[in-house]
Amino acid sequence: MNIQRPIFALVLAVSLAAMAWPASAQLTEQIPPPRQKWSFAGPFGKYDEAQLQRGFKIYREVCANCHSMEMLSFRNLADPGGPGFSEAQAEAVASEYKIKDLDDLGNPIERAGRLADHFPSPFANELAAKATYGVAPPDMSTLAKARSYSRGFPLFVFDMVTQYQEQGPDYIAAYINGYKDAPNSFVLPEGGNYNEYFPGHNTAMPPPLQDGQVTYDDGSPQTAQQYGKDVTAFLMWAAEPHLDARKRIGFQVMIFLIVLAGLMYFTKKKVWSAVH
Amino acid sequence: MSGHSTYQPTNRALQWLEKRLPIGGLVHSSLITYPTPRNLNYWWTFGGILSFMLGVQIITGIVLAMHYTPHVDFAFRSVEAIMRDVNFGWLLRYLHAYGASMFFLAVYIHMLRGMYYGSYKEPREVLWILGVIIYLLMMATGFMGYVLVWGQMSFWAATVITNLFSAIPGVGEPLVTWLWGGYAVGNPTLNRFYSLHYLLPFAIAGVVVLHVWALHVTGQNNPAGIEPKSDKDTVPFTPYATVKDGFFLVCFCIVFAWFVFYIPGYLLNGDNYIPVNPAVTPAEIVPEWYYLPFYAILRSIPNKLLGVIALFSSIGILAFLPWLDTSKVRSARYRPVFRQFFWLFVIAGIGLGWLGTKPPEGIYVILARIFTFYYFAFFLIVLPLLGIFEKTKPLPNSISESVLGAKA
16 A cells, blocks of 8 residues: 555656646647736626726727627616616617618618617628628627637636636737737738737738727727727626626625535534534 | 334324325435434535535526527527526526536536445445436436537537447448438437437436435445444434535535636636537537546547447446445445555546547547546456455444544
8 A cells, every 4th residue: 555655646746747738838829818907807896887888989989890799789788787878878879770670561671779679780691791801700799708718727727716707808808909910930811910819810800999099088098908908898798797796696695605504514513413 | 224114293184194195204214214324424415415406407497498499590599698688597597507517526526435435335236326327317418408508519519429429330320310300410409409408307306216215225335334233323314414414515505606606607618609600610629527538538549439439338337336346345445455546546537537628639649548548447457356356454343433433
């Protein structure tokens, strides 16, 4: 038995080393985006209303030219835990959109948007979308949860405890402003754009944001970096609209469970004291 | 071993019922007076936790099914509608998705506990085999549930897994077409998966009843691995086991809640937030974590048919465990050599799980083959031989002696 203990330890050490080694090798394939500070990170995280409003402005003026966001309705803009529009404001936003519909006689018409309408797509169909850049621009409803990067071992284990959940937003914020001149060794296909953070580096989307492109009313810096962060926060809200409620209720549930566990523990101790 | 039927209802209506259907006596003898070994540790609380998780999955699942649409054009949207528009739909969905992970986490601990303490040995072979059947049903149910989301990973997981059957010589291709209900994974596939995903949990519940019944016939094993000999060795299920199970269940729920409320993205694959597109294959097709070791076994073998055979054998072999392990001593406490091999088995399992996430190339293939070899060697070589060659430690005379001896 004592001879086997070192063997056991050796196997464990080799396994751990083997796990760590490829993790670092993998990082060369996709550059990990820098960690950002997000208001919605951590156990007490909340969306920043002003940031979501700015992000929506960018979505509307820039992204929406190519990207749909069809899971969201205009009414969502006034939902609690969102950008904090009043119902009247959300209705005003909706009315600026043209929605394809039928009149009572079945004739196709275009009418002003209403709260219950979903955000209309910029293209008539997927083929039309594809024709623009060669690939259809992805729908933005779930994009912040659909994009990520590999954390690798052992970081992903720590993430469980530190609650690092913002791989998607970190990636998107880095990607939006991650355009560079392609290195000489890199053969960029025609129509492609070199992006440092995009897996494979060749992305169809041209650089979307330039300094001063969108006017902010709240005095926030009108830089591409700030735009990138704001629209990313907005996309996170679009993908996970109930995050605020989730974390708030989660804290209450945690308190309840921990107190209950404590009570159960002392009850158990009392009951078992008779037989120990 | 079921408890003494001392149940005498005082209420006259209950007396009337008891004469006609002794259900009160059944509940009383199995949940209250049922004698449990007094030396059970917390690893024995996972049976109760698993029953709880099955309940959570069925209840959340039934409500989710009220809002879900099993159609290729609407499935993804209806899941998103649950996440956005259904009151507390996000909570139901995350509970259900992480419920599956917690269910598997608990079942792996439960199975490894059974292996460590030799709970599958005579007279508990049928109890163990029923457990293996439950595990198989869980794997099928979990897989089909994952497909229902109808994201990219759902579709490609369904394609990869159903394609395994195409390896069967002769009938393979027609069999896969029959499974799909078409010439590719499509709407008929989604519909039958939905139907079976709703059905199988109730089949699991049925086998769980048999599992608990078999348990109550043989009684529980315990860390000492010896049978109770007198009343001094056991305590009644209530309050002793109920309060202990209850406490640990709440601790388990804290971990569950941590995932659901704080890190719900931790185990969900991002690609599954992209609607199905049969024209685009994801960069890597990775199953849920609880299938990863078996996925690694499958890919470690270069021949597809042999790989599929290895995959199914790796699960099927569990059913033969009671006869592959030739040792008369149950508990690893008294089996010093077995204990080492057991932990190596756990490492091999975790190692295979990690390799399941890696592309099958280079060093990964070699490691996967080593671990796969050890996985099978553990059952087919180590366990049969250990029973013959291992020098076990002396067993305590009784459970109460083992408890008091540990204290002294």
